[in-house]
Amino acid sequence: MRDFMYRNRYLILRRLSQISILALFIGGNLYGWKVLRGNLSTSRLLDVVPLTDPFALLQMTATGNIASREALIGGALIFVFFAVVGGRAFCSWVCPMNMITDLANRLRRVLPAKAGISLRMDRNVRYWAAGLALVLSAVLGIAAFEWISPISTLHRGLIFGMGAGWTAIVAVFLFDLLLVQYGFCGHVCPLGAFYSLAGKFSFIRVRHLKDNCTHCMQCIEHCPEQQVLPMVGIASSFVTSGECTNCAKCMDVCSEHAMKLGFRTGKHNNG
Amino acid sequence: MTAPEGSEKMPERRQFLADLFRGAGAAAVGGLAWAGFLDGKKAYPTVLRPPGAVKEEKFLALCTKCGLCAEACPYKALVIAKPGDERPVGTPYFIMRENPCKMCRDIPCAVACPTGALDSSLMRDKDERGRDKLNINLAKIGLAVIDRETCIAYWGIQCDACYRVCPVIDKALTVERTANDRTGKHAILAPVVHSDHCTGCGACERACVTKKASIFVLPLHLALGESSDRYVRGWDEKDEQRIEDVSEETKTVTPRSEKSALEYLNKDGF
Known part of the structure; x- marks a missing residue:
């Protein structure tokens, strides 16, 4: 049991983080808890600090509307926070959709290999989707991604009522399970693309220590964004790609302590 | 054998251009589908927004669907549209027949809005000492409209349910007395809505005793006509x-x- 806990230590922490954030939002609506009210699009922390999804703000700006000062401050706070801790830390530590797609990807490992088709898809589709979201926002006058986002559908659904929204969640689950591995979060999601760019120069980073590495390749095997780990077994260095979600799965599966979370500073950049 | 000039010269650039075209093509297809879907989603003309909502078009751009207005409502009157509700998803609206706006004096829903989709400054005026204050009576959620054919008061049956519950009674909703020509000796006491005072709170719609409400709130742009510049009441x-x-x-x-x-x-x- 202790061994299991240790081998999944970051996974457990991530689930705790995701679930407690969700629970605080749900409690905020149902019982009036004042820790976090609203939802991931816009919220207030302790009834005072505004927090706003910066990508939603960007889309709103593209429609030609300027949000209130409060919303802009909230957007700046979130942007700076994730620019420091790793943009896509949002994806693996906050976003509720991560639990759905993680489940799909775990099932993918258990199911017989032929159960699903593994379509190949370009991982850059998400950047096109993010650009498209801004263009469509400008053309249609509404925040284009916010209106179809399965993340919002799931998150808002859990807080305010799901309605027919479950179909979108199931669609994402099946897409990941049967069509494209890491399909939604790793290929399509424009919010993830936005955070990839936002966290490009983040301070907290995964660091590979070549001297500990036994070339078992478990880290790459389990990484949802394998392209960010080209240095494994070759050189000690920080992960430089913004697409790394800081999910720390590589640390959970590495029995040799060859992967670490670290603070990226200039002089450590190459090891 | 040599390849024709240019065909193998810059494979990287060729690949890049091919990728770019593929990407742009896929983006165009995806974008058109996406846009078509959204265009069908955003037009729900009958939706009744919270007090202080800016014009619907701007509202849809500014509302981030956070639900803070609905959470702030002490009566849980504001509903957040779910997929399948046939309303712009995630946005707040009233179902007046079930739970109308109670017209709180401090307008917590509008004050809670962090983005400006609900603008409480639209409902500000001065109190008797000249101080700035919120005035919920300035809200324009919609306008109550009466179907005279099903309203029993217009039949001549005594009913003033809507009049009695109106929070702006005698201003937004009055009762007009006319003679009942059918009996020759009774009065018809018929409710009449006045658009300059009606806030569209929906209390009347909730209270109406007919099977389907004979007085109901419509958004202003549906309930009101607009007089043209070419016709003038010369006597006024x-x-x-x-x-x-x-x-x-x-x-x-x-x-x-x-x-x-x-x-x-x-x-x-x-």
């Missing part, structure tokens, strides 16, 4: 002022409208 001095600023320029629609409104109303023998 104030109404003359309405067309004072009207431009002399005129867009020709009919032979009559070739002339400016002021010209044909005032000088043409009308």
Whole structure:
């Protein structure tokens, strides 16, 4: 049991983080808890600090509307926070959709290999989707991604009522399970693309220590964004790609302590 | 054997261009589908927004669907649209027949809005000492409309359920007395809505005793007509002022409208 806990230590922490954030939002609506009210699009922390999804703000700006000062401050706070801790830390530590797609990807490992088709898809589709979201926002006058986002559908659904929204969640689950591995979060999601760019120069980073590495390749095997780990077994260095979600799965599966979370500073950049 | 000039020269650049075209093509296809889907989603003209909502078009751009207004409502009257509700998803609205707006004096829903989709400053005026204060009576959620054919008060049956619950009673909703010609000796006490005072709170719709409410709230743009600049109540001095600023320029629609409104109303023998 202790061994299991240790081998999944970051996974457990991530689930705790995701679930407690969700629970605080749900409690905020149902019982009036004042820790976090609203939802991931816009919220207030302790009834005072505004927090706003910066990508939603960007889309709103593209429609030609300027949000209130409060919303802009909230957007700046979130942007700076994730620019420091790793943009896509949002994806693996906050976003509720991560639990759905993680489940799909775990099932993918258990199911017989032929159960699903593994379509190949370009991982850059998400950047096109993010650009498209801004263009469509400008053309249609509404925040284009916010209106179809399965993340919002799931998150808002859990807080305010799901309605027919479950179909979108199931669609994402099946897409990941049967069509494209890491399909939604790793290929399509424009919010993830936005955070990839936002966290490009983040301070907290995964660091590979070549001297500990036994070339078992478990880290790459389990990484949802394998392209960010080209240095494994070759050189000690920080992960430089913004697409790394800081999910720390590589640390959970590495029995040799060859992967670490670290603070990226200039002089450590190459090891 | 040598390849024709240019075909193998810059494979990287060729690959890049091919990728770019593929990407742009996929983006165009995806974008059109996406846009088509959204365009169908955003038009729900009958939705009743919270007090202080800016114009619907701007509201849809500014609302981030956070639900803070609904959470702030002490009566849980505001509903957040779910997929399948046939309303713009994630946005707040009222179902007046079930749970109308209670017109809180401190307007917590509008104050809670972090993005400006609900603008509480639209409902500000001065108190008797000249201090700035919120005034929920300035809210314009919609306008109550009466179906005289099903309203039993118009039949001559005594009912004033809507009148009694109206929070702006005697201003937004009055009862007009006329003789009941059918019996020759009774009165008809019929409710009449006045748009200058009605906030569209929906209390009347909730209270209406008919099977389906005979008084119900519609968004202003559906409930109200708009008088044109070409017709003036000449007996009303104030109404003359309405067309004072009207431009002399005129867009020709009919032979009559070739002339400016002021010209044909005032000088043409009308």
